[in-house]
Amino acid sequence: MEWIAIIEKGFWAGFAALGFAILFNVPQRTLFMIWGMGAIGGLTKFLLLGFEMNIVLCSLAGASFIGILSVYAAHNKQAPPLVFSIPSVIPMVPGAFAYRMMLGCMELAGTTSNSQTYLKTLAETTNNGLKAIFILIALSAGVAIPMLVTRKDTFKRIKSNEEQE
């Protein structure tokens, strides 16, 4: 496994997250945390990809890691979890798959169904499209579920309830 390449990718994922954080106008105190979470999510995904796991599962793992971290970050920096989690998962968006699916669809629409390459293009397009859709679902589920597991309450209230008990 090429460790340096993976670490470099994590580094870039952090910067992609940072760009979106600034586009979404997050508070300044959260910027560094978002960079770190984007990098950790990217590292997780590419590390697992290095073990030749399914890309959907890799994205799910990366996104859930970000989701769990976001709940803690929310408590630490006093901002809702989605402020951290949404910019951080955006580097994992399956842009390349969606792009290839779209190209495939255009090619399918432009050729006749009995041409020789039709079936091959159809298979590739279906594969790319399904990957894109399932990665998207995995990303949103990975981010949303840790927030829901904390029982819809904010982290703050859970903490204070524990102290009371």
Next chain:
Amino acid sequence: MDKGLKKIKEVEDMLLNVGTLLMSSGASTGRVRTTVNRIADALGYNIELLITNRSLMLKVIDEETDRFIASLKRTSPHGVNFRVVSGISRMSWKVVEENWNVGQINAEIDRLVALPHYPRFIILSSVALAGSSFCALFGGKGVELVVAFVATFFGLFVRQVSLKKRFNPYVSIFFAAFAASLLSGLSVKLGIGGSPDLAFATSVLFLVPGVPLINSFTDMIDGNILNGITRGIHGLIIAFAIALGLLCAKFLFNI
């Protein structure tokens, strides 16, 4: 209007303001409901809330006198602003813990809305940096990163200008995707760099509807299925607008 009703009306206006601000800044439906409920609880009023994507309906009931006011407010489509979401969320806790009154809350809301965005040049260049990071993530190197940077910078600039000129939001996204892919398509046509295709594919990724899609899923598993579907379709239309922009550039350059 007598004094009691006037007081309820004040609370009503303030809560509607909080709710619509949260909704248009990119909070999920569940968060809007919890925050508005929390503030109303702290002030000692009962409320009923109907949240849709473009408007908010609220009924504020005074428990002592049993009188109520119900009214409706339209959510203005402002675009994502997490500074407001985080500010209002912090404020709602202060309302509970420090017993704020309506006047204090209104002053805090005015302050939050007036908070500055990042300077325009910083937004443009950091999103452009994100664009070249995307390119690096998909395996781009050297010149392709620069192409992705320039294309994203230009695309976002076009989007900001067309939003300012009050074009339809989807049309502005189409313009932005078209502008970005025109620039990166030029590099494909001229054969700059090792795999210019990567820069072409990643130069429009800054437009991906991340917030609508993630909020859509959050809303749906939270039980707000109608809002979730609305947000999902919104995200899909954005994706189509991006695809259309790419397509136009592709046909223009015949690549």
